[in-house]
Amino acid sequence: MKSRFFAILIFLFSSILCTNEVTAQRGASQRKKQQEPPRRNTTSYTSKSKKAIEYYEDAFSFFLRRQYGQALELLDYCLKKDPAFSEAHLQAAKIYEVLLDAARAEYHYKKVAKQQPGNAKFVEAPYQLAKMYFQQGKYADARSLATSAIETPKVAQVIRDEAQMLLANINFTEEAIQQPVDFQPRRVEGQLHQFPLQYFPVLTVDQQTMIFTGRRGVSPRYDEDIYVSHKNAQGEWQAPELLSENITTMHNEGTCAISADGRTLIFTACEGRKGYGSCDLFVSYRTGDTWSVPKNLGAEVNSSSWESQPTLSADGNTLYFVSDRSGGLGKRDIYLTRRNSQGEWSNAQNAGKTINTPRDEVSPFIHVNGQTLYFASNGRPGFGGFDLYVTEQTEKQWSEPKNLGYPINTYEDQASLFITADGQDAYYSNEEQRQGQYIRSEIYTFAIPAQIQVQNRSNYVFGKVYHALTKEPLEATIELVDLRQQQPISAVTSDPANGEYLMVLTEGSEYALYVNKDNFLFRSLTFNYLAPSEAYIQQPIEIDVYLDPVEKGRETVLNNVFFDTDKYVIQEKSKPELDKIASFLQENPTISVSINGHTDNVGSDSYNKTLSTQRAKAVYDYLLQAGVPAERLAYQGYGAEKPIADNNTAEGRQKNRRIAFEIL
Structure with missing residues (x-):
């Protein structure tokens, strides 16, 4: 993938770099004398040729001003005078790297590495060569040069650290390229x-x-x-x-x-x-x-x-x-x-x-x-x-x-x-x-x-939130709760202009989704994403939600209150929903509610009536323990008397087995 980091960040740096370069080049000729560094002690160079040293120092002055063409021309004269002038080869290599001329940069780094083996002053050459060989896939040569840089006496710690990192990259790459991933951009x-x-x-x-x-x-x-x-x-x-x-x-x-x-x-x-x-x-x-x-x-x-x-x-x-x-x-x-x-x-x-x-x-x-x-x-x-x-x-x-x-x-x-x-x-x-x-x-x-691939993929539920009576779009809060962890996951609001909402659902758990608005009954939805099928995870779910105002006779189904088959002991994962009811009643202290239990039509009428009553009472008892006053609560079991779906289908029977609460 040819996706370079500095291209992505171009807007952060390009104008600054351009301005600096233009400024540096303007008036460079007027400032040449003032900017030229003082002549160095010739004994510090690998060359004894005064003319070669003069060319080199003039080239260095041009290099500082980013006038690379003039610098290379002088370095060429310099190396003709003294082909063993290691500082000149090193400077030429750096300039060619800036100019993205890898072949010429490699030539000059090789010269330095050969002329100055084990010399800490010139250890940059074998290290840079090692990087070049690494990019070319010459891992054995790169490893040898990186190791020699690390083992050079008195080498600067920064070079040692860089060379050690390069060795780690070489070892990683040699192994990784033997197991390529399928990549077809x-x-x-x-x-x-x-x-x-x-x-x-x-x-x-x-x-x-x-x-x-x-x-x-x-x-x-x-x-x-x-x-x-x-x-x-x-x-x-x-x-x-x-x-x-x-x-x-x-x-x-x-x-x-x-x-x-x-x-x-x-x-x-x-x-x-x-x-x-x-x-x-x-x-x-x-x-x-x-x-x-x-x-x-x-x-x-x-x-x-x-x-x-x-x-x-x-x-x-x-x-x-x-x-x-x-x-x-x-x-x-x-x-x-x-x-x-x-x-x-x-x-x-x-x-x-x-x-x-x-x-x-x-x-x-x-x-x-x-x-x-x-x-x-x-x-x-x-x-x-x-x-x-x-x-x-x-x-x-x-x-x-x-x-x-x-x-x-x-x-x-x-x-x-x-x-x-x-x-x-x-x-x-x-x-x-x-x-x-x-x-x-x-x-x-x-x-x-x-x-x-990601360990847990995601799907989403979307739709619009409406006022159940006027059909106007509503701005509501949509909360997602992990039922297994009993923790809130995320919260969004529907668009006040059109009522649109979207909530992400991720593999690996069961979720309760609550749609809330002040002065309205909350709606609860349930999603089981413990092990969703491929079709389920790839197909988004569209659900429009209609919120009823808090008025006498209005009812909301509690889709996240769970019981085992033929049992009335509340499952642990039901607690977030039950706590939601308790909070709703605390936020609306003037209302009273009836907890209503319903079943499908499987079994006798008396059995269904008893089971639905026991389940409603279990929720009633939980709310009492949560601090809701008894005078604000009632419960009732209706058995199969009030179906909301077709009892001839498994899906319909599941919808009919429900707990709801009704405003009294």
Whole structure:
């Protein structure tokens, strides 16, 4: 995957670098005399030729001014005077590396390595050669040179550490390439690609909307903007449009993240907006078709340093991002922050040593299951540069990150990965270069190999929330609770303009979903995702929810109160629902309710009447113990008298076996 890290971050650095270079070159001729370094003590050089030394020092002066052509011309004269001048060979090698002329750089590094074996002053040459051989797949030669650099007497610790890391990469690569993963990338088709550069793609959970960063040109005078593309009825991506006038400015907006329902957007801006540091994170919310004016996430999230590359949890309440702020574990680290029910973000915390290293971790992506984190790092054994890794969260801890393998990772830098909810497909940006300049960046996709797919895939339930009587759309809170863990998982709100909601469901547990609004009876839905079938996990579920106002005679079914067959002892996983009823009654102290039990028509009428009464009383007793006054409670068993579905089908009978509560 040719997806280079520095291309992805181009909007963060390109204008700065361009400005610095132009400034450095302007007036270089006027300042030449003042900028030339003083002549060095010739005894410190490997050459005794005064003319060669003079050429070398003049070349070094041009090198400092980035006038590489003049520097190389003087170094050529220098080496003709003294072919054994190791400092000149080393300087030439560095310049050719800057110019991306690997063959000439390798030639000069070889000269130095041969002329100065075991010399700590020139140990950079064998180390750089080792890196080149590693990229060329010459692992034995790379290992030999890296080892010699480590064993060189008095070698600088930084070189020793780098060479040891290179050895670890060599050992890892030799083993990994023997077990390649299936990697068949293809360009995303349709009308998506309208610009020379488009990158950092993110999708909504239904895979119908893609948001990405685009540039209308490759030079720094073209700023970045955030674009959106939608699929048509045939599943083809349509021509992208600017996301919103409220978000787009004359300055750069890029590297964004979006919640699963497409209603919360966080993006990076480095200028043109009031901020705390060089680049800050901003948030915008969508109501209907309109995005709000972006707001800085504040000092709890942003710092006086650089913040960028956000990724959001499915519900939009947990944010991961990258910062180079002080106090971290490395140069760039991954941080996280959470949003509470009042919409306030917590103080950002470092993601910890399991994820971050003393080097760089960048481009995090949290899967919609909330358990799988992908990111890029150059601080772990890999193929060299930035590799992509994946880690799974279990019991509040992250597993040891796993390299995604070859050829997804290569010696080039990899970053910017998005994985779909079902864990089947990935999207990323593929860059092309010419003479070190990025000339094209397009969005590609590939099927995720089975051995590196997410452990728990996700599906989603969606629909609209309405007033049961007026049929008007409602803004309601939708909560997801893990029944086995008896813990809340996430919460979202339906769109106040149209009532739309979306909630992600992930393999591995049973869930209760509650739709709540003040002065309305809550609705409960139940989903068993312990072992969903392939069709179940891939097919989204559409449910429109109608909320009844709190009025006499209104009833709501408790879909998450469970009993064993022919039993009336409440199962443990029913507690979240029972506690929900107790809370509802505490929040509405003027109402009284009847707990009503119902069965299907299997069995005798007397048996069904007794069983339904016993089950209703079990719920009644629980509420009494929870502190609800007895005078506000009643219970009643109806047996099979009041079916709500056809008793001739298994599905209908299941719906008829129910507990409900009715406003008295």
